Amino acid sequence: MRYTRAWRVLAPLMILAALAAGCSAAAGSSGGESGSTQPILIGQTAGTTGFMSVFDIPVQQGMQMAIDDINAQGGVLGRQLKLVTTNNETDVSKIQTAAQDVLDQGAEFVVTSCDFDIGGPAARVANDAGKIAMGCAGGPLYGVDGIGPLTYNFYPGSRTEGALLAEYAKEKGYTRPFVITDQSLEYPQVVGDFFEKRWADLGGTLAGKATYQNGDESAAAQIADAQRANPDVILAASYPPGGATLLRQLRAAGLTQPLLGTAAFDGTYWTGAVPGISDFTIPAAGGLTGDDPVAARNDFFTRFQQRFGQPAASANYPLEGYSMVQAIARAVDRAGSTDTTAVQAELDKFTNEDLLIGPTTFTPDCHVPSGRSMLLKTYTDGTPKVIGERTVQSLMGQAPC
Structure with missing residues (x-):
């Protein structure tokens, strides 16, 4: 009988305490509000x-x-x-x-x-x-x-890269670009595609184009196509490590024209595969050597x-x-x-x-x-240097945000 009377007194208090504890716990775990101390x-x-x-x-x-x-x-x-x-x-x-x-x-x-x-x-x-x-x-x-x-x-995306490179090429006075587009990922495909679209939008025509697959050991077919086209600039829409192989073979074949590439080439981690790479320009997000x-x-x-x-x-x-x-x-x-x-x-x-x-x-x-500006870097003897900053002028009807 004593237990029963005590329980009648304590039970409501225990229920209230439990409810209060439950509310407190819920507040501490309800989507990360400032009351939580968990990381x-x-x-x-x-x-x-x-x-x-x-x-x-x-x-x-x-x-x-x-x-x-x-x-x-x-x-x-x-x-x-x-x-x-x-x-x-x-x-x-x-x-x-x-x-x-x-x-x-x-x-x-x-x-x-x-x-x-x-x-x-x-x-x-x-x-x-x-x-x-x-x-x-x-x-x-x-x-x-x-x-x-x-x-x-x-x-900013590969559309921005491709269009920006076309605008840069036009400003430099190039008239016969040759485009080699890596088919292994969507990224380089879109860079090459938007270079072509923006170049046409600027009134230009390509000297020619070819496709490439990252990881291919030989770029002989692409090199032969480029040699026949005799362009004044070559876009390598690719990325390392295969893209470095492509650049090395282009230069080894005697193609001394200026080269353009994607932002995936930024840095020097790949340049050992292309000793002394020069006259190679890419878009980039920042400078690495104090030149940003x-x-x-x-x-x-x-x-x-x-x-x-x-x-x-x-x-x-x-x-x-x-x-x-x-x-x-x-x-x-x-x-x-x-x-x-x-x-x-x-x-x-x-x-x-x-x-x-x-x-x-x-x-x-x-x-x-896609409307964010990008830096441009040019490699000379394997070292990249910031040469300017550009904002893409047009994505051909696709509004940047």
Whole structure:
């Protein structure tokens, strides 16, 4: 009888206490509001082995630098940022599993490989789980159009590269370009396609064109076509390592014309395969040797070398990684939450957002900042130097954001 009377007194108090505890727990786990003390997990599923490693590892390094910088300032909403990773091994059969693994670790945002073909499947896995995916793919389908409204591309894209190179070639006075387009990924295909389209839009005609497959040991057929065409400039719409093989064989065959290439060639990590490469011009996101017009980027690459013990292999990918974390932190801070819908709304308000990689604009219908300016670099004796900065003048009816 004593137990029964005591229970009658204590039970209502215990129920109230349980309800209060439950409400408190729910408040602490309801989408990452500022009351939580748990770290905000940012996931990267990348090709840290395989050919994508030369692009994805620098992205990871840039992400970690941004996370460290932001955490040193107190984090976001009173919470620290933390990077969790998986390796997709640049294997198309493992991309989706690797993406799911990073989500299973608790990632609230997912950064994928910087390519539509390799990163796209991972972005779809993240979006299907209600998470925002980010990448720096050249392919314009990495965004709203090709994947969905929860996927954001931080790179101007291969359309911008191709059109910008055509405008540069026209300004230089070239009249007979020859275009060699790598068919292995969407990225170089779009660069070559938009060079051709913009060149025609400018009233020009090609001397000729050929296709190439990254990994081919011989470019003899393409070289023979170029020799017959006798162009005054050659565009190698490709990327290392196969693209370096193509450049080496073009020069070895006596084709001394000026060369143009994609931003994937940025850096010197591949130049050992083409000793003394000269008169080769590419678009790029930043300068690596103190010649960037933005002082903050020069400082970043100085700190990068101090942090990792060697210079950055290329400019674009570390800057992309840093800027994606910047964007996440700002959008989460403004949303007051990591809730996907709230963060998406803030990202879609970005208008010339001052990220390290450059002013970035997103709208609900456009998640590819194709209007952002790019630097131009020319290689002389294997060393790239910034020669100017350009904003694409026209994407032939496709409005940049």
